[in-house]
Amino acid sequence: MTELHEIEPFGAAFHESEGKPHNIRMALALKAVAERAPIDFLPGEYMPNASPVTPTSGVYYTFGSGFAVDEGKLRENEERYPELAGELRAIREDVCRFSTGAVLAASKDRTMERLASTGACWGGGWAGHSNPDYDRLLSLGTSGIRDLIRSCRTENLEAGDFYDGCEIVLDALDILGQRFRKLAGERAAAAGSEEEKRIYGKLAETFGVIPQHPATDMCAAVCLFWMVFTFDGIDSPGRLDQFFLPAWSRTDPEEARFWLDRLWQAFHRTRTWNLCISGSDENWNDMTNDVTWAVLDLAEKYRYQTPNITMRVHRNTPEALWKRAAEVLSTGIGMPALYNDEVMCPALEKMGIPPVHSHLYCMNGCNQVDIMGKSHMGLEDGEVNFGKCLEYALWDGFDTMRGEQLSIHTGNAAKFKTFDELMKALFWQIDHVTDVSVALSLCSQMAYAKTAPSPLRSCLLDGCLERGRDYKNGGPLYGDGQILSEGMPDCADSLAAVKKFVFDEGRYTMAELLDALRVSFKGHEDMLAVLKTAPKFGNDDPYVDGIMKELSDHWFAYLKTKHTFRGGTFAGGCSTFNRAAGNGRACPALPNGHLRGDPMFSDCIGAVPGQDVSGPTAAVKSALTYDQTEVTSGFVFQLRFDKALFGTEKGMDSFIHLAKAYFAGGGQQLSVNVLSADELKDAQAHPEKYGDLIVRVGGYSDYFVRLPRDLQDNVIARTSY
Numbered sequence: 001m002t003e004l005h006e007i008e009p010f011g012a013a014f015h016e017s018e019g020k021p022h023n024i025r026m027a028l029a030l031k032a033v034a035e036r037a038p039i040d041f042l043p044g045e046y047m048p049n050a051s052p053v054t055p056t057s058g059v060y061y062t063f064g065s066g067f068a069v070d071e072g073k074l075r076e077n078e079e080r081y082p083e084l085a086g087e088l089r090a091i092r093e094d095v096c097r098f099s100t101g102a103v104l105a106a107s108k109d110r111t112m113e114r115l116a117s118t119g120a121c122w123g124g125g126w127a128g129h130s131n132p133d134y135d136r137l138l139s140l141g142t143s144g145i146r147d148l149i150r151s152c153r154t155e156n157l158e159a160g161d162f163y164d165g166c167e168i169v170l171d172a173l174d175i176l177g178q179r180f181r182k183l184a185g186e187r188a189a190a191a192g193s194e195e196e197k198r199i200y201g202k203l204a205e206t207f208g209v210i211p212q213h214p215a216t217d218m219c220a221a222v223c224l225f226w227m228v229f230t231f232d233g234i235d236s237p238g239r240l241d242q243f244f245l246p247a248w249s250r251t252d253p254e255e256a257r258f259w260l261d262r263l264w265q266a267f268h269r270t271r272t273w274n275l276c277i278s279g280s281d282e283n284w285n286d287m288t289n290d291v292t293w294a295v296l297d298l299a300e301k302y303r304y305q306t307p308n309i310t311m312r313v314h315r316n317t318p319e320a321l322w323k324r325a326a327e328v329l330s331t332g333i334g335m336p337a338l339y340n341d342e343v344m345c346p347a348l349e350k351m352g353i354p355p356v357h358s359h360l361y362c363m364n365g366c367n368q369v370d371i372m373g374k375s376h377m378g379l380e381d382g383e384v385n386f387g388k389c390l391e392y393a394l395w396d397g398f399d400t401m402r403g404e405q406l407s408i409h410t411g412n413a414a415k416f417k418t419f420d421e422l423m424k425a426l427f428w429q430i431d432h433v434t435d436v437s438v439a440l441s442l443c444s445q446m447a448y449a450k451t452a453p454s455p456l457r458s459c460l461l462d463g464c465l466e467r468g469r470d471y472k473n474g475g476p477l478y479g480d481g482q483i484l485s486e487g488m489p490d491c492a493d494s495l496a497a498v499k500k501f502v503f504d505e506g507r508y509t510m511a512e513l514l515d516a517l518r519v520s521f522k523g524h525e526d527m528l529a530v531l532k533t534a535p536k537f538g539n540d541d542p543y544v545d546g547i548m549k550e551l552s553d554h555w556f557a558y559l560k561t562k563h564t565f566r567g568g569t570f571a572g573g574c575s576t577f578n579r580a581a582g583n584g585r586a587c588p589a590l591p592n593g594h595l596r597g598d599p600m601f602s603d604c605i606g607a608v609p610g611q612d613v614s615g616p617t618a619a620v621k622s623a624l625t626y627d628q629t630e631v632t633s634g635f636v637f638q639l640r641f642d643k644a645l646f647g648t649e650k651g652m653d654s655f656i657h658l659a660k661a662y663f664a665g666g667g668q669q670l671s672v673n674v675l676s677a678d679e680l681k682d683a684q685a686h687p688e689k690y691g692d693l694i695v696r697v698g699g700y701s702d703y704f705v706r707l708p709r710d711l712q713d714n715v716i717a718r719t720s721y
Helices: 009-016 022-036 071-080 082-098 100-107 110-116 134-153 157-189 194-206 218-231 245-249 253-269 290-302 319-329 341-350 386-394 419-451 455-459 488-504 510-518 525-531 542-559 580-585 616-623 649-664 677-685 709-717
Strands: 059-062 066-069 121-123 274-278 308-313 337-340 361-364 368-371 382-385 481-486 570-574 631-635 638-642 669-675 694-696 701-703
Touching: 009 022, 009 059, 009 082, 022 059, 022 157, 022 455, 066 082, 066 100, 066 419, 071 082, 082 100, 100 419, 110 121, 110 419, 121 419, 134 157, 134 218, 134 245, 157 194, 157 218, 157 455, 194 218, 218 245, 218 253, 245 253, 245 290, 253 290, 274 290, 274 361, 290 319, 308 319, 308 341, 308 361, 319 649, 337 341, 337 649, 341 361, 341 368, 341 631, 341 649, 382 386, 382 419, 386 419, 386 481, 386 488, 419 481, 419 488, 419 542, 481 542, 481 631, 488 510, 488 525, 488 542, 510 525, 542 570, 580 709, 616 649, 649 669, 669 677, 669 694, 677 709
Parallel strands: 274 308, 308 337, 382 481, 481 570, 570 631, 638 669
Antiparallel strands: 059 066, 121 382, 337 669, 361 368, 368 631, 694 701
């Protein structure tokens, strides 16, 4: 007979612990999953996979969705197992009130949600990424972390429940280790080859040590990391070359590379997010090591689209590493993305993070920024669409795509006499839409803190144990927020067109412009042609670049007046992920020539695709218009280079010089596509021939033929240098 705990381990354990503190109920439920969930070594990779979600579970916890309740799955289980229907129904009735999604939905203001539903913004909705301290795990093991908990308990006597929950989840990790030890022994006994027998024998021996004790070699380090990484839900490894270095140094080089190779296959199979390499310490010493080089070798060897590799550079980055990065980029995988410590660290220090910690930054997700093992701020808290903000400034808060008043009143634009009046109205709209994004984000942060404590991550982030506070409730040392911008180049180009042809030259009145925009330029094709000749951002033109500076400076400063529930301050970024086309579709006709609902829209901080026609140096100089020391999330700047040129020694050297110039001028991040325009067009027509063609999208890499047509068009439209 099927047992309740086999089909619903998390939900059953949570329900049975009714009356206990919520965090302890969560920890006991995770322990039940560790005891009951199917485990396996990934075939051919020997990686110990321990998913937090069982195939039959209707209740589970993951870092992204929080306390998740799938009512459909629960009802399905009630029908499939009639002998357990009563108990399953009781679980369903109990757990639904704790669903993070339900609590969040009930807390949102409907007026704000209506505005967000237009594509003007969004806020919160999921838990976001973070980068736990895997060095703590590998160097202490669960026994060492228990010692740390005992020490911290004496300083926070009122937080006993919090520490009890943390100890229970460490029990869960120990249980998983025991189960993997047994499974490895069984696999060794049944092995069909001497090599397989040797490997599984090594794994059985290794799990006799981990997770309770520190990892002594790469086999132990990789297995301990992967077991916890998968049980936590598969997020971002962060500074992998730093936390693996001690074990790497104690392992035979061939053996060390074998286990890193196995891990690489597992990363690809599971769509792991961001892996960060190299960088500097607070004294600007270079942190490149043997693992750094090995990661780049694997990236070139396999040419996968995942994991998303980021490489940090700075004043002392070795020339050989620059060259190696260019060689890997020349394969066309769009990685590594480059981050500039010389700008990123000062930006973090402006937020109050000292150099000893700012130089520990890494990326997660596409390119959100975190302090490795010390923060919960590396997530997308929200987003603001500047194209929609301009729409509201032009139409007095009226949403022309929805046909209703959704934003604040800022005046009849037909009566504006000066460009400054338009800018003032736009800033009011930007501030209002930003307020909505922030408010929705705060609802989300509070809902996760209430319903989805994470005792596991609380054990692996500095500040949580020391303060006796959960990872979701102000425990980590840093809890800043990140709101992303979308369509800022489209907005700047539109403003330049209005300024030039309405207010400077008087060629059209505001009323005439609005009439043309209302009908998406139908019958006004001559005006559309004229407006398209206005200066475009991305060409080193002070006329439009000055507008962009005014626009971005205002927004960055305004965001920093807003505070997070997690105990920090909001700041800006730009990472479109795969949302560029959707942001364009949300917008009406705009003065830069964007037509109503057109999916072509800016996909980074650079020019609108195809509008940077003055060469890469001009594109770089325009991107330096932004004060990038005000940005603490990913601020994606994408350049596309022709494969025929970039693949040469001269081409790669030219790219390195351009990248260094951009970073020396104050650039924070650079993503590169090395592609052939003809190849991209042929791939659209004959996708069956290009299954392995990879492109850089909006902060991550993906297979070109898997992208929607409108995103493919966006990539093709980018200017190629």
